[in-house]
Amino acid sequence: MYAAYGVASPFLPAFVNASGIAPEQLGLVLGAATAVRLVSTPLVGRAADVLQALGRTLTVCIALAAIITLAYLPAQGFWIFLAITLLHAASLAPMTVLADALSLGAAKRHGFEYGSAGCAAPARRRSSSAR
Amino acid sequence: MRGTGSAAFIVGTLIAGQLVGAHGLSMIIWLQASLLVLAAFAATRVPEIPHPERRRTSTEGIGTLLRLPMYRNMVLIAALILGSHALHDGFAVIRWRAADIAPGTASLLWSEAVAAEVLVFFLIGPRLVARLGPAGALALAALAGIVRWIVMAQTTEVFALALVQPLHGITFALLHLACMRLIARIVPGGLEGTAQAIYAVGIGGASASVMLASGALYAWLGGAAFWIMATLCAIALPLTLRLPRLSPLH
Numbered sequence: 001m002y003a004a005y006g007v008a009s010p011f012l013p014a015f016v017n018a019s020g021i022a023p024e025q026l027g028l029v030l031g032a033a034t035a036v037r038l039v040s041t042p043l044v045g046r047a048a049d050v051l052q053a054l055g056r057t058l059t060v061c062i063a064l065a066a067i068i069t070l071a072y073l074p075a076q077g078f079w080i081f082l083a084i085t086l087l088h089a090a091s092l093a094p095m096t097v098l099a100d101a102l103s104l105g106a107a108k109r110h111g112f113e114y115g116s117a118g119c120a121a122p123a124r125r126r127s128s129s130a131r
Numbered sequence: 132m133r134g135t136g137s138a139a140f141i142v143g144t145l146i147a148g149q150l151v152g153a154h155g156l157s158m159i160i161w162l163q164a165s166l167l168v169l170a171a172f173a174a175t176r177v178p179e180i181p182h183p184e185r186r187r188t189s190t191e192g193i194g195t196l197l198r199l200p201m202y203r204n205m206v207l208i209a210a211l212i213l214g215s216h217a218l219h220d221g222f223a224v225i226r227w228r229a230a231d232i233a234p235g236t237a238s239l240l241w242s243e244a245v246a247a248e249v250l251v252f253f254l255i256g257p258r259l260v261a262r263l264g265p266a267g268a269l270a271l272a273a274l275a276g277i278v279r280w281i282v283m284a285q286t287t288e289v290f291a292l293a294l295v296q297p298l299h300g301i302t303f304a305l306l307h308l309a310c311m312r313l314i315a316r317i318v319p320g321g322l323e324g325t326a327q328a329i330y331a332v333g334i335g336g337a338s339a340s341v342m343l344a345s346g347a348l349y350a351w352l353g354g355a356a357f358w359i360m361a362t363l364c365a366i367a368l369p370l371t372l373r374l375p376r377l378s379p380l381h
Binding site: 002003004006008010014015017024025030031032035037038052054055056058072101102105106109 | 159
């Protein structure tokens with residue numbers, strides 16, 4: 001999952017730019033994506049809590065993200081890129097929070113080291129795209 | 132476990148760098164989609180856990196927190212410094228490519244920042260926050276941001292970039308750790324979740340706003356737009372110096 005973030009995070013803006021979106025528009029697209037992430041993370045987290053289905057929500061999020069990612073390939077034009085980027089960000093963003101919650105729950109159950117060095121900061125990730 | 136995640140992130144970035152160099156940027160789409168499919172399969176194997184207690188964000192809690200001068204200023208400082216990263220996140224690689232830096236090199240530069248982040252989060256950060264105090268650590272983060280963005284503005288020499296990328300550990304990771312320490316110190320009992328939420332929203336809002344502007348800034352100023360990011364950190368600096376003198380009570 002983290003490798004998936006790693007392959008795209010640094011290069012996605014360049015990809016969109018190279019696909020013909022000028023910097024001014026790119027700022028709008030990425031900024032909107034950042035804003036969407038702010039909203040989708042707590043919303044999806046809440047839904048997972050209510051449904052009592054963290055694992056299944058995570059699976060759905062990842063699967064959706066995979067499909068939306070592929071939509072980038074044929075994409076052209078500002079509005080299409082904007083739509084795909086918003087969906088992309090919305091599906092990717094909750095993944096780390098859900099995975100963290102599952103890992104912490106499992107760590108408590110099975111007693112292994114989560115490795116966050118006492119830093120209980122889910123807010124870490126991330127203001128950058130698709131991370 | 133988190134460490135493995137960061138390691139995987141770096142490996143992903145480095146592989147992407149090599150493949151993009153050989154086959155172009157659209158490689159990242161295939162790579163990401165395939166990795167996500169794999170991750171989705173892995174996720175189906177994760178056992179469900181019994182649901183942890185729900186944390187509610189009360190609105191009076193929000194008011195209480197925002198009335199604490201130290202908390203308010205902390206969020207502002209974090210918003211300024213972390214917001215300043217938005218130009219880098221969106222446009223650093225674009226700028227580097229425009230300067231003919233190879234994707235493999237770009238991936239190494241990016242990975243340096245992530246590696247520094249991990250190093251600070253897990254090894255040197257907590258000690259540094261203890262040694263400097265949260266306000267001191269925040270001041271360091273502001274200073275590091277000023278230096279980092281000025282260098283980014285003035286050069287695309289790989290050597291120089293390689294020197295400042297690790298500052299990410301200070302500007303990003305140390306800052307988060309310092310804020311977590313401050314929150315632990317000054318937030319009244321029961322409001323920790325709310326404090327984290329406001330913090331996240333403050334940072335997210337600042338990042339989104341700066342990102343929205345950064346496109347136009349980059350189009351207008353090119354690399355010199357990083358001077359504006361340095362200015363954001365420069366505004367944060369006196370706030371960090373004032374922090375210890377603010378009362379944690381309202």
